[in-house]
Amino acid sequence: MQINADGSVVIGAKEPEIGQGLRTALPMMVAEELDVDWDKVSIRQMPLGIVKTADGFTWKYGGGQGVGGSTGLTSNWELMRQAGADARRQLIRAAAARLGVEESQCSTKPGAVVCPSTNSEIPYADLVVDAAALPMPEDTTPLKAVDDYRIIGTQRKTIDARDIVTGKTKYGVDTDQPHMHYAVIARAPVLNAKVASFDDTAAREVDGVLDVFRIDGPSPGEPYVILASGVAVVATSTWAAMKGRAALDIDWEESPNATDSSERFWQENVEMLKDAGQVVLDDGDFDAAIASAEATVTHQYRVPFVSHSPLEPQNCYAYVKADECHIIAPTQMPSGASRAAAAVTGLPRENIRVDMTRVGGGFGRRLTNDYVAEAAMISMKTGWPIKLQWSREDDIKNDFYRPGGLHEMHAGVDNDGKVIAWAQRLASGSKYYRRPNMPDENLFGAELYIDDFPRRIVDNIRMEYFHNAIGLPRGSWRAPAHTANAFVIQSFIDEIAHETGQDPLQLRLDLLGESRDLEYSGHGGPVFNPGRLATLIKFVAERIGYGKDLPEGRGIGIATHFTFGGYAAHAMEVTVVDGKLTIERIVAAIDCGLAVHPNAVDAQLQGGTIDGLSTALGLEITVKDGQVQQSNFHDYPLARIAMVPSLFETHIMPFDDVPTGVGEMGIPSAAPALTNAIFAATGQRIRSLPIADQLS
Amino acid sequence: MVSFKINSEEVSYEGDADTPLLWVIRDHLRLTGTKFGCGVGQCGACTVHVDGAAQRSCVMPVSAIDGRDITTIEGLAPSADELHPVQQAWLENDVPQCGYCQAGQIMAAVDFLKNNPSPSDEDINNGVTNICRCGTYVRIRKAIHRAAELSAGEES
Ligand code: FES
Ligand code: FES
Numbered sequence: 044m045q046i047n048a049d050g051s052v053v054i055g056a057k058e059p060e061i062g063q064g065l066r067t068a069l070p071m072m073v074a075e076e077l078d079v080d081w082d083k084v085s086i087r088q089m090p091l092g093i094v095k096t097a098d099g100f101t102w103k104y105g106g107g108q109g110v111g112g113s114t115g116l117t118s119n120w121e122l123m124r125q126a127g128a129d130a131r132r133q134l135i136r137a138a139a140a141r142l143g144v145e146e147s148q149c150s151t152k153p154g155a156v157v158c159p160s161t162n163s164e165i166p167y168a169d170l171v172v173d174a175a176a177l178p179m180p181e182d183t184t185p186l187k188a189v190d191d192y193r194i195i196g197t198q199r200k201t202i203d204a205r206d207i208v209t210g211k212t213k214y215g216v217d218t219d220q221p222h223m224h225y226a227v228i229a230r231a232p233v234l235n236a237k238v239a240s241f242d243d244t245a246a247r248e249v250d251g252v253l254d255v256f257r258i259d260g261p262s263p264g265e266p267y268v269i270l271a272s273g274v275a276v277v278a279t280s281t282w283a284a285m286k287g288r289a290a291l292d293i294d295w296e297e298s299p300n301a302t303d304s305s306e307r308f309w310q311e312n313v314e315m316l317k318d319a320g321q322v323v324l325d326d327g328d329f330d331a332a333i334a335s336a337e338a339t340v341t342h343q344y345r346v347p348f349v350s351h352s353p354l355e356p357q358n359c360y361a362y363v364k365a366d367e368c369h370i371i372a373p374t375q376m377p378s379g380a381s382r383a384a385a386a387v388t389g390l391p392r393e394n395i396r397v398d399m400t401r402v403g404g405g406f407g408r409r410l411t412n413d414y415v416a417e418a419a420m421i422s423m424k425t426g427w428p429i430k431l432q433w434s435r436e437d438d439i440k441n442d443f444y445r446p447g448g449l450h451e452m453h454a455g456v457d458n459d460g461k462v463i464a465w466a467q468r469l470a471s472g473s474k475y476y477r478r479p480n481m482p483d484e485n486l487f488g489a490e491l492y493i494d495d496f497p498r499r500i501v502d503n504i505r506m507e508y509f510h511n512a513i514g515l516p517r518g519s520w521r522a523p524a525h526t527a528n529a530f531v532i533q534s535f536i537d538e539i540a541h542e543t544g545q546d547p548l549q550l551r552l553d554l555l556g557e558s559r560d561l562e563y564s565g566h567g568g569p570v571f572n573p574g575r576l577a578t579l580i581k582f583v584a585e586r587i588g589y590g591k592d593l594p595e596g597r598g599i600g601i602a603t604h605f606t607f608g609g610y611a612a613h614a615m616e617v618t619v620v621d622g623k624l625t626i627e628r629i630v631a632a633i634d635c636g637l638a639v640h641p642n643a644v645d646a647q648l649q650g651g652t653i654d655g656l657s658t659a660l661g662l663e664i665t666v667k668d669g670q671v672q673q674s675n676f677h678d679y680p681l682a683r684i685a686m687v688p689s690l691f692e693t694h695i696m697p698f699d700d701v702p703t704g705v706g707e708m709g710i711p712s713a714a715p716a717l718t719n720a721i722f723a724a725t726g727q728r729i730r731s732l733p734i735a736d737q738l739s
Numbered sequence: 740m741v742s743f744k745i746n747s748e749e750v751s752y753e754g755d756a757d758t759p760l761l762w763v764i765r766d767h768l769r770l771t772g773t774k775f776g777c778g779v780g781q782c783g784a785c786t787v788h789v790d791g792a793a794q795r796s797c798v799m800p801v802s803a804i805d806g807r808d809i810t811t812i813e814g815l816a817p818s819a820d821e822l823h824p825v826q827q828a829w830l831e832n833d834v835p836q837c838g839y840c841q842a843g844q845i846m847a848a849v850d851f852l853k854n855n856p857s858p859s860d861e862d863i864n865n866g867v868t869n870i871c872r873c874g875t876y877v878r879i880r881k882a883i884h885r886a887a888e889l890s891a892g893e894e895s
Contacts, residue, residue: 062837062873200833207838208826210772210812214839217771225766250755281775282755282762354776354784354839354872403774403839404872435777642833646875650836653874676781676870685864687876 044073044130046171050154052079055089057104058115059375061405062650063706064643065115067202069123071640075194076127076187078151079167086202091377091397100392109376111410111519112566113607113704116639120702124186130174132184137173138165189637189700198642203401215373215400218360218430226421226431227284228258229291230271230441233669234514235263236298237272245290246276251283254425255291258417263299263514266479268386269413270441270516275421281432298669300514305447305665308513309345312449312470316343320468320507321484324493327503332464336455339464340539345731346527347663348447348472350679351520355403356438361418362428367394368419369428373402375409383416388423406654407519411443439679440671443518444664446472448490448511450531455503456543462554465501467491467531470509474517474524486510490524494563496532496573496605500554515666521654522707525606529711530659530718530732533602537719538728547719548584548601552577555603567608567703576603579612579632579696586630586692587614596620597627598723602715609708610634610698613652613716619724622739626656626717628690633708636701644705648693651709657682659714661733741805745770746814756802760794761785763801764811772812772842776870783869786843787811793850812842815849824893825849828886836873844869848883857887 045053054070066086074084092103102108106122131151138156139146142163149158155166189196206212231237243255260272274291278284333339360371361384368390374380377397385392402409418431433441448471455464473486487508498504520526536554540547558574580603584590589599596618603612616628631652638644661680665672673679718729721738729737742751745768752763759778764770764787773796776784780798787796788810815823822830825848835841844867851866852858858866863883871879 060837062835064836200830201835204830204833204835204838207835207841208812208822208829208845209816210770210842212838213771214774216775217765219769219771280754280758280762280766282758282766286755352872354774354782354837354870356775402837404837406872432775435779646833646836646878649877650874653876657874675779676777677779681870681872682874682876683870684867684876684879687874687880689860689880691877 044077044126046167048168050166050168051083051085052077054084054086055104056086057089057092057108058119059110059377059399059402061110061375061402061409063110063115063647064201064640065110067199068116068640068643069119070202071194071199072120072123073127075192076124077131078153080153081194081199083154084202088399090399091381093378093381093392095393109378110405111375111407113609113706113708115704116702117608117704125184128184128186129179132180133174133177134167134170136177136180137170141165141173195639196637196641199640200642213400214355214403215358215371216355216432218371218400220360220362220428223360223428223430224253224277224279225281225284226275226277226418226429227288227434228273228275228417228431229288229293230273230437231260231295233295233298234300234303236295236301238274239294239296241274241294242292245292246287249283249287249290251279252287253277253279255287256424258420264477266477267413267516268383268416277421277425277427277429284432285434301669303514303669304667308447308511309449311511315470315509315511316449316451316468320509321487322505323487323491323508324498324504324506326498329464329466329503329505332503333453333455336464337458338456338543340454340456340542342452342535342538342730344450344452344531344534346448346450346530347732348444348515349520349658349662350439350442350444350664350673351406351408352439352679352681353404353406353408356435357414357433358431359415359418360428360430361415361422363388363419363423366390369396370415370419371398371400372412372415373400373409374412374415375402375405376412379410380412380415383412384419387416387419406521407523408442410519435676436674439673439675443516445520445523445526446474446490446517448472448527450527452531452535454535454539456539460543460545462497462501462539464503465497466505466507468507470511472511472513472515472517474519476512476517483510492524492528492565494565494568494571495528497554499561500556500573514669522606522710525604525707525711526655526714529602529604530714533604533712533715534718534730537722548580548589551580551603567606571605575610575634575698576605576612579603579610579634582694582696583612583614583630583632587616587628589614596724598720598725600716600719600721600723602712602719604711606708606711608703609705611648611708611712613712615716615720617717617720617724619721619738624721624738626686626688628688630692631709632694632696633705634696634698635703635705635708636698638695638697639702641695644695645693647705648709649691651707652713653682653687655710655713656686656717659717659732659734660686661735663733741801743804743807743809745809746811752801757800760787760796760799760801760804764796770811770813774839774842776840781870782840783847784840784843786846786869788846788850793847812846815845823849824889825852825886828882828889831885832878832882834875834878834882836875840869840871844871844879848886852883852887852890856890858883
């Protein structure tokens with residue numbers, strides 16, 4: 044941080060900003076402890092800071108850099124507050140030394156140290172030089188009590204919003220460097236196909252095209268550095284590069300994935316589920332419990348592959364020189380960008396500078412830095428500074444998709460209506476496929492989170508996994524497997540309730556029970572408190588008028604889910620008339636412990652809900668003859684404003700003094716709340732996503 | 740050669756006549772506030788005003804704008820200190836998440852409000868079709884209503 048003569052404070056933003064609001068939330072924590080007025084604070088994006096040590100690398104800015112899994116806030120919660128508190132302490136100590144008083148006689152007001160006993164007040168700006176020269180004290184500076192917060196937990200606007208609305212903000216696509224050229228790549232249309240040969244005569248005739256060459260991709264089944272083989276075109280402008288690419292004539296080798304298809308994938312899943320799979324969880328005695336059950340319920344649910352499609356297509360600036368390299372990228376994982384560039388160039392990582400721009404959406408896509416590796420390859424081959432630009436088609440066809448899967452659910456209910464047996468059997472393409480050193484028996488771990496609800500609530504519970512090795516690349520899609528599992532589990536609970544004559548809300552409340560900590564070993568643990576979900580679902584149900592009389596064709600649905608440490612619930616009211624669905628009203632609630640930056644929590648809950656609905660309503664990636672069938676927003680139709688009802692409320696429910704992340708919690712329960720509402724309105728159960736035209 | 744005005748400045752372009760206006764604005768004129776999202780007229784991230792009307796510049800060849808008057812997000816505000824009411828409303832409602840779509844959203848909303856000075860939600864649903872991948876639609880709707888209010892206030 045830097046305190047200027049005029050009292051303004053610049054705080055370094057070490058994390059990538061992908062729209063989640065960290066550029067605002069982290070400085071709020073620093074400013075709180077530093078004790079400065081918020082309107083004096085501005086931010087500056089920091090590059091990747093890594094320092095070489097004897098046995099590897101360490102972080103320059105006091106902690107890791109990278110955003111994923113809703114950890115950006117929680118992983119910085121101690122660090123940022125302590126940084127502010129330490130700086131304030133040094134300012135106080137500098138003032139005390141100058142005034143010749145004890146440190147304990149000084150305190151602060153925003154922007155200044157005050158010393159009542161000498162009746163002095165010294166602005167921070169006057170103390171900075173002295174404070175910076177002082178050694179750190181040996182004892183740890185204590186942090187403020189929650190009740191004393193003036194900034195954390197208050198409504199603050201996005202710190203750099205003015206630059207955004209005036210078009211000044213620089214994203215990756217906006218990178219402009221001296222002597223920079225522009226590059227695009229024609230990637231293999233068939234999964235894992237390699238270039239056999241190509242004719243670039245016409246491409247080279249396009250005005251502005253400077254160079255054309257082959258890019259070698261990974262072999263089928265091997266870990267990825269880049270996704271696909273192809274042919275790169277470098278030109279003096281983006282458009283010239285695109286035109287050059289369109290003029291290429293490429294012959295592709297036959298790929299082992301040339302017959303991959305969604306049709307076969309789904310058939311294989313059906314067949315797999317007829318056998319016994321890998322048992323990954325087996326609490327109690329499922330077989331005995333289901334045999335003794337008064338009633339049993341069984342259904343299958345299908346969750347499709349989907350693409351991330353951040354609105355800013357992938358891009359990266361790279362300038363590889365003999366002994367150093369400069370990368371400017373929109374990325375969620377700058378250290379991954381550094382590793383990708385090192386892998387391509389062979390340069391030591393300390394000679395690779397990675398700068399981060401504001402990122403036009405992450406959603407998990409930019410955890411993987413394949414586009415950084417591609418850009419480094421092109422710059423290394425040409426020796427030029429280049430900016431690689433993907434088109435929307437490149438992005439939709441070359442993604443690390445959320446895995447699709449077929450879930451088979453079983454439940455046994457006793458004559459009191461209590462669920463006594465539960466099984467989830469999943470056949471899917473694991474996200475962990477093609478990860479280096481990943482044993483087959485661990486592939487399930489990305490798709491089934493064994494500690495999720497209702498484990499430790501239902502005594503006899505089993506989970507089984509079947510891996511389908513379709514060639515589609517897979518990756519982390521915002522709230523990864525929670526999006527699939529929440530849809531499946533929250534739909535199935537509804538079905539159990541309906542088929543055993545119980546109320547869906549009451550059944551959930553019975554299962555969730557009182558506030559208590561259950562062990563949770565997965566990401567978001569170490570504990571899961573089902574009572575927090577109970578509070579939320581009761582709240583949203585009451586808000587929306589659950590149980591009220593509704594006209595024909597109208598229905599209310601509810602759902603709730605625990606995601607990576609945070610809790611959320613949705614209630615929705617819909618109308619279905621002549622097969623036409625209208626979402627009338629949405630009530631969403633989140634419990635993220637302490638809401639550090641409530642404005643962003645609200646934004647993430649709104650955006651997450653809309654993402655969940657948009658995806659459930661219309662999105663699916665399919666494959667035929669080894670080729671992704673979708674290409675742009677006409678056949679991958681993200682929701683527009685008309686989908687979003689005017690009645691849309693969000694609620695932040697405080698719990699304790701410990702913040703959780705918020706970027707992913709808003710999604711998982713949105714889709715099942717919608718499909719449960721559709722069932723309530725029509726009696727039609729949606730067991731396959733997307734909903735698309737199933738209602739007509 | 741194509742000559743036109745952009746944000747009140749006379750400029751010209753001598754390259755390919757079929758170059759989409761978007762790429763002339765971004766790569767040639769180096770005004771990067773106008774964004775590339777889809778390249779096929781679907782998302783609206785590239786929205787600019789051509790003679791005051793919102794257009795998706797990724798599907799408009801530069802040859803079609805000879806002699807015309809373009810405004811981009813950089814030229815929307817009346818001055819460096821004063822924002823356009825739509826930008827003001829966007830700030831008040833803190834609309835942006837990643838922010839990538841927002842220049843296009845704002846340019847589209849300005850034109851929409853010209854034709855619908857006090858829109859209903861229904862009007863917005865029918866008339867505003869830009870994509871926001873982050874799902875800022877709740878706040879976009881609020882900001883459009885607020886901008887309508889601000890503009891009405893200005894006129895009275
Ligand atoms: S980039 Fe022009 S409409 Fe999407
Ligand atoms: S704010 Fe990210 S796409 Fe709209």
